Amino acid sequence: MHILVSNDDGINAPGIAALAAAMLPFGQVTVIAPKENRSAIGHRKTMHKPLRIDPVPFPVEGVRAYATSETPSDSVAVALLGFVKDPIDLVVSGINRGANMGQDLTYSGTVSAAFEAVIWHKPAIAFSLVDHSENADYSAAAAIARQIVALGLYRDLPPLTLLNVNVPALPLEQIKGFKVVRQGLRTYNDTLITRIDPYGRPYYWIGGEAPSGDTTEEGTDLWATHNGYVSLTPIHLDMTNYAMMRQLQGRGIESLKPGEIPSQT
Amino acid sequence: MHILVSNDDGINAPGIAALAAAMLPFGQVTVIAPKENRSAIGHRKTMHKPLRIDPVPFPVEGVRAYATSETPSDSVAVALLGFVKDPIDLVVSGINRGANMGQDLTYSGTVSAAFEAVIWHKPAIAFSLVDHSENADYSAAAAIARQIVALGLYRDLPPLTLLNVNVPALPLEQIKGFKVVRQGLRTYNDTLITRIDPYGRPYYWIGGEAPSGDTTEEGTDLWATHNGYVSLTPIHLDMTNYAMMRQLQGRGIESLKPGEIPSQT
Numbered sequence: 317m318h319i320l321v322s323n324d325d326g327i328n329a330p331g332i333a334a335l336a337a338a339m340l341p342f343g344q345v346t347v348i349a350p351k352e353n354r355s356a357i358g359h360r361k362t363m364h365k366p367l368r369i370d371p372v373p374f375p376v377e378g379v380r381a382y383a384t385s386e387t388p389s390d391s392v393a394v395a396l397l398g399f400v401k402d403p404i405d406l407v408v409s410g411i412n413r414g415a416n417m418g419q420d421l422t423y424s425g426t427v428s429a430a431f432e433a434v435i436w437h438k439p440a441i442a443f444s445l446v447d448h449s450e451n452a453d454y455s456a457a458a459a460i461a462r463q464i465v466a467l468g469l470y471r472d473l474p475p476l477t478l479l480n481v482n483v484p485a486l487p488l489e490q491i492k493g494f495k496v497v498r499q500g501l502r503t504y505n506d507t508l509i510t511r512i513d514p515y516g517r518p519y520y521w522i523g524g525e526a527p528s529g530d531t532t533e534e535g536t537d538l539w540a541t542h543n544g545y546v547s548l549t550p551i552h553l554d555m556t557n558y559a560m561m562r563q564l565q566g567r568g569i570e571s572l573k574p575g576e577i578p579s580q581t
Numbered sequence: 582m583h584i585l586v587s588n589d590d591g592i593n594a595p596g597i598a599a600l601a602a603a604m605l606p607f608g609q610v611t612v613i614a615p616k617e618n619r620s621a622i623g624h625r626k627t628m629h630k631p632l633r634i635d636p637v638p639f640p641v642e643g644v645r646a647y648a649t650s651e652t653p654s655d656s657v658a659v660a661l662l663g664f665v666k667d668p669i670d671l672v673v674s675g676i677n678r679g680a681n682m683g684q685d686l687t688y689s690g691t692v693s694a695a696f697e698a699v700i701w702h703k704p705a706i707a708f709s710l711v712d713h714s715e716n717a718d719y720s721a722a723a724a725i726a727r728q729i730v731a732l733g734l735y736r737d738l739p740p741l742t743l744l745n746v747n748v749p750a751l752p753l754e755q756i757k758g759f760k761v762v763r764q765g766l767r768t769y770n771d772t773l774i775t776r777i778d779p780y781g782r783p784y785y786w787i788g789g790e791a792p793s794g795d796t797t798e799e800g801t802d803l804w805a806t807h808n809g810y811v812s813l814t815p816i817h818l819d820m821t822n823y824a825m826m827r828q829l830q831g832r833g834i835e836s837l838k839p840g841e842i843p844s845q846t
Contacts, residue, residue, distance in 0.1 A: 358623030358654070359687040366776070366784040389623070394785060397773035419700055419741065419818050422624040422687055431687055435769065459840040466842045469829065476684065477822045491839040496829045498821040504700065508662035511631070519631040520659060546839065550825035553684050556763040557742045560815035564734065564761045574756040574811065575724040577731045 317343035320407045324388045324425025326353045331411035334454035337376045338462040346400050347381040348391045359428035362386040388429035396436040407433035410443030411457045415482050417537040418502030418529050430478040439470040440478040446541045447485035457483040477552040484541045492544040500536030502529040582608035585672045589653045589690025591618040596676035599719035602641045603727040612646040613656045624693035627651040653694035661701040672698035675708030676722045680747050682802040683767030683794050695743040704735040705743040711806045712750035722748040742817040749806045757809040765801030767794040
């Protein structure tokens with residue numbers, strides 16, 4: 317088995333080394349990830365400038381590693397488009413420093429690497445540790461990642477669907493188990509900070525507290541990890557709101573004449 | 582009514598001028614968009630560097646316009662976080678040069694601007710013209726955008742749900758009508774191109790033909806626009822694959838002991 321490993325914290329982050337080491341027992345492991353931290357980069361495809369892809373030393377023996385100049389999803393794309401010659405069976409991303417739950421997913425570079433994998437028809441799993449501290453311990457999350465791959469769940473994922481895994485910040489023996497759950501509700505606590513540069517011009521930071529969210533609503537990723545469980549959420553790229561689609565279909569919109577403005581407005 | 586207008590083609594693109602002009606009859610219009618083209622930028626939140634936001638001249642009279650140094654979603658975020666003082670009733674994004682259908686959505690800066698709006702609890706509509714040519718004609722799409730806003734459909738969108746609209750590249754009188762449809766299936770035709778720089782080092786481009794896709798599957802955005810209809814697709818940020826969630830729940834995963842590797846593997 318040949319596993320491709322990427323992330324968004326950058327190739328020197330401890331989480332990707334822990335994940336690559338956890339994948340080694342399954343066979344061949346290739347790491348390809350951004351040279352620098354690309355957190356909250358989203359699902360960017362770099363089309364208007366070239367990329368660099370350089371072999372780099374990696375702290376896990378037996379792993380080939382490449383650093384890319386651009387995004388996590390670019391890293392996965394170039395690997396699957398032929399930069400990595402050996403066929404790839406599975407793409408794993410992470411272990412992210414910090415959770416990727418609720419509405420984090422479209423922002424997340426770690427999850428976007430998995431989006432890119434499923435777009436190119438490869439099974440993919442994104443792993444995140446619910447701990448954003450500099451000295452987070454990835455060992456329990458790595459053991460969980462190894463267990464989830466060993467279980468082979470990724471083999472049954474339908475098209476355009478990845479598995480999103482969040483591991484609570486607990487020693488392995490204190491993790492209570494697994495919950496298969498839906499995305500919960502995030503609350504972002506961003507604020508806009510205005511500063512003045514040395515030349516008198518304003519500049520702006522998106523700052524504020526870390527995101528919070530609803531940990532009380534049962535059956536969600538936020539609830540599961542808050543209560544000491546690993547959350548497993550199958551995520552698909554079909555974002556159609558089917559209930560709303562049927563509601564809109566029932567309103568006669570499809571019989572309107574293009575460009576005709578209703579008379580009341 | 583106060584409408585915020587953004588895009589990913591950049592504030593100087595003809596599509597955003599056409600959209601802002603189409604929104605003026607509804608009241609106040611503020612434009613905030615990236616200074617430069619940010620196509621395929623995804624849903625990036627710029628947290629690790631500051632942003633510039635500068636007032637700029639805009640070709641539509643009566644519109645206040647600001648150019649930002651970063652992404653479409655940053656542009657919407659800073660506006661909603663207080664840079665724009667007057668309360669905003671609706672966020673519209675586009676008119677994008679080229680379609681945003683099927684699996685384009687997480688890549689799309691235009692759609693990501695709408696993601697950001699719904700995350701901050703504002704109704705949002707993304708508009709795209711199925712024409713990627715330099716001299717595309719936005720007039721029919723602008724008339725459609727005006728009609729859709731006049732219909733007030735955005736008022737009934739549920740939380741975290743936006744409306745994604747694609748307009749075929751036809752004169753208004755040749756557009757056949759509206760179809761409320763789901764996301765279709767894209768096929769990406771990317772290739773990895775390797776070149777050698779003047780100093781003998783390789784660099785890489787993600788290149789290839791424009792994406793294609795399945796235009797024959799009835800009831801999708803690709804099918805609707807291919808057949809001369811405007812596609813309307815409600816898109817939500819809950820990406821949970823519920824069918825797969827129930828299937829995984831039925832497999833006893835929730836009774837596994839964390840870290841225990843199945844004996845067969």
